[in-house]
Amino acid sequence: MPSEITLFVNPGAGRGRGARAAGPAAGALREAGYQVRTVVGTDAADALAGARRAVDAGTGALIAVGGDGQVSLALQAVAGTGTPLGVVAAGTGNDFARVAGLPLREPAAAGRTAALALREGRGRELDLGRIGDRWFGTVLASGFDSRVNDRANRVKWPTGRLRYDLSLLAELGALRPIRYRVRLDDAPEREIEATLIAVGNGSSYGGGMRICAGAAMDDGLFDVCVVGPCSRTTLLRVFPRVYRGTHLGHPVVTVHRAARVRLAADGITGYADGESVGPLPLVAQTVPRAVRLLV
The missing domain is CATH 2.60.200.40 (Tumour Suppressor Smad4)
Known part of the structure; x- marks a missing residue:
């Protein structure tokens, strides 16, 4: 069981809900025994580069904290790699999390969901759409x-x-x-x-x-x-x-x-x-x- 996982945070999501969600999500993950590091970019390109570095370095999971835009960025980093994706839905629309049945605007619950799935080695294998190199x-x-x-x-x-x-x-x-x-x-x-x-x-x-x-x-x-x-x-x-x-x-x-x-x-x-x-x-x-x- 990989002990280090990565929170991929958009602090501006949902008028600041992303920043506020990161703490409870990280707390839930640490309580479950995981080391948590955080990636926050200066812009979307910088954030994606940081997420890809974490995946390349072998992070145990990439946990997107924010809205659908942040999940979309996370997908560009994890799709096809085998690195699990977690979602702490803290945006405005949250359609990906809604469709997948994940907690909405409940960061501690979302963190616990990801931690339990990691500990038990389970997850849901999902299809993605691809347009050129965009997932x-x-x-x-x-x-x-x-x-x-x-x-x-x-x-x-x-x-x-x-x-x-x-x-x-x-x-x-x-x-x-x-x-x-x-x-x-x-x-x-x-x-x-x-x-x-x-x-x-x-x-x-x-x-x-x-x-x-x-x-x-x-x-x-x-x-x-x-x-x-x-x-x-x-x-x-x-x-x-x-x-x-x-x-x-x-x-x-x-x-x-x-x-x-x-x-x-x-x-x-x-x-x-x-x-x-x-x-x-x-x-x-x-x-x-x-x-x-x-x-």
């Missing part, structure tokens, strides 16, 4: 939702959630169907019009929006949720149902399953785990059992 755990988003993200990222004021709410209203006013070129596995490429296409390794994004409600993180397949062309009125009616996953029954929504998805569309950015991965076209591939999660 993702939850959802690749493209379309209306990514346009909202694009707009919010351009806005300097207001800050916080209000920035996204105003961006959503602005994009709703400009709503129009997007012409996609889609290829699933080895099937022929198809041209379709859609409001958005989400490729789910996990089921939720955006803080509990179950856009790919049927997706499982260990079945070797993506769930591909296509929201077809719709009016603003229809979108507003369907949107609240996303939190329950009942939108999948609406006639404008279809779901496909595939291990490899190619999406192309003009002027659309892809976001995976809430982080920009660049403009379409993008190819996402499932990688079975790419990470061992401490649960």
